[in-house]
Amino acid sequence: MFDTLTKAPGDKILALMGEYAADSRTDKIDLGVGVYKDEQGITPIMTSVKKAEQRIFAAAKTKTYLGIAGNKGYGAAVLDLALGDSVDRSRVRVAQAPGGTGSLWVLMQLIHRAKPGATVWVSDPTWPNHNPIAENSGLQVKTYPYFDAETRGVKFEQMLATLDGLGKDDVVLLHGCCHNPTGANLSDAQWDQVAASLARTGALPFIDLAYLGFGDGLLEDAYGTRKVVSSVPEALVAFSGSKNFQLYRERVGAAILIAKNAAQADVAQSQLLNIIRGAYSQPPDHGAEIIRVILEDPELRAEWETELNAMRARMIGLRQKLSDAIRQRSNSKDFDFIAAHRGMFSLLGLPNSVVEHLKATNGVYMIGDSRINVAGIPEERVGDLADALLAAIK
Ligand SMILES: Cc1ncc(COP(=O)(O)O)c(C=O)c1O
Structure with a gap:
């Protein structure tokens, strides 16, 4: 049966994750995968979710x-x-x-x-x-x-x-x-x-x-x-x-x-x-x-909203920091759009050659179409990232 099949193309984002994991540089930056990350670079379980799970486990009587x-x-x-x-x-x-x-x-x-x-x-x-x-x-x-x-x-x-x-x-x-x-x-x-x-x-x-x-x-x-x-x-x-x-x-x-x-x-x-x-x-x-x-549950809901608000504020803050850092260095408004965009992603509009260059030279990983996950920006590396981006587009 299976000899009729040819190999399906692999998923580009998963392939990029594999490349990132295999990269031994300690200063690499992952802006690729589309999951939220906190200040520590992890995708945490929300406290409201943990509490809800505890209630569920305590009350559960059936799996029908x-x-x-x-x-x-x-x-x-x-x-x-x-x-x-x-x-x-x-x-x-x-x-x-x-x-x-x-x-x-x-x-x-x-x-x-x-x-x-x-x-x-x-x-x-x-x-x-x-x-x-x-x-x-x-x-x-x-x-x-x-x-x-x-x-x-x-x-x-x-x-x-x-x-x-x-x-x-x-x-x-x-x-x-x-x-x-x-x-x-x-x-x-x-x-x-x-x-x-x-x-x-x-x-x-x-x-x-x-x-x-x-x-x-x-x-x-x-x-x-x-x-x-x-x-x-x-x-x-x-x-x-x-x-x-x-x-x-x-x-x-x-x-x-x-x-x-x-x-x-x-x-x-x-x-x-x-x-x-x-x-x-x-x-x-x-x-x-x-x-x-x-x-x-009003209490858990309020807690969840507070956590969600904090995640959103973090992403908006990182957007502003990156666009400010680029503006300070280049004196140009060309990357102000990063602060104006909303959500987890921004499409930088860079050619694939620049995306590849950033990966090879700076260990900065993003999707091939130049999509970055702003939640993946390490706050203390915003300046390095701005430098790398500006050097790459020169
Ligand atoms: C635009 C869009 N739609 C739908 C989804 C579906 O997400 P999931 O199936 O993980 O809930 C995603 C996830 O990345 C997305 O970015």
Whole structure:
């Protein structure tokens, strides 16, 4: 059987992690892998998560199945967190899914059932996993203009012009906040325009909400999602709890659908549950139960928000420090965009030759497209990093 197979391409980020681990330089800097890191360079378990786990272990009596949609309390809590009261819940359905990726996957499958071969429009560039998830679900992928390599902001007019030309058979995948890989995000006013465009054209918005709370705040980061879902009859949202609860390996996410009315929501949900049943039957519970416990308990929730706020403040602080250090050394505003970007990433807009040079000469590791993870910047090395960047682009 297997002699018919040829080797699949390896994952570039995992390969880079391997290269970094094998690099014996003690002053190397890892800006590659997309996980949050603290001052010590580790990806810690949040204290609120630890406390929730202790409660869960103390109270647990059974490991019996929970059902295809997973943990119901979790689903309701995530809807509150992501959507608030932006849309009438009678039109909303949710199914817990394995991570943001699993949520994207089951929702892409749902799109395929509703409209086989529909076109999913993704930002140029986008998270590299969007394309295979859509294509493996039998959907077409096309791109809309997004990142402006000159300003390192969003090419908003071109983006909107493309969206304005779409129709009912199109799906528009939007990063709800903290765009990966660019770090360039829409303003609230631009979200308003995107929402109005989607309402006009009838294209289906599909929001990937993987970094809620990592940009400007939980409410601020939910603005775009809430604006869009409150403006259109139908929408999809893929939520991830991997980053904001630091639960990466627990694989916790949620597939959310908003339909025209309750009856259509029930039909769409029945298809979604049918997809899940035929794929992995039911989602894993542990991460979802942690999130449920935290969000339902006012004290734990406050503690989690404090921890999340501190992580976000650290990333914003590192952004400011790096752009200040570059400005001081070069007297140029060319890297000010790092401070203006939000989320864990910034796309520096450097050619691959410069990325390779930084790795070889300075032991500075970033993704080949020049995406850096700002949480990976060691605070005491900001000056070294600024020097290395400026020397490399000379
Ligand atoms: C844009 C985006 N969407 C979705 C995900 C999915 O994350 P997970 O499946 O780990 O929850 C990620 C993770 O890196 C991401 O960056």
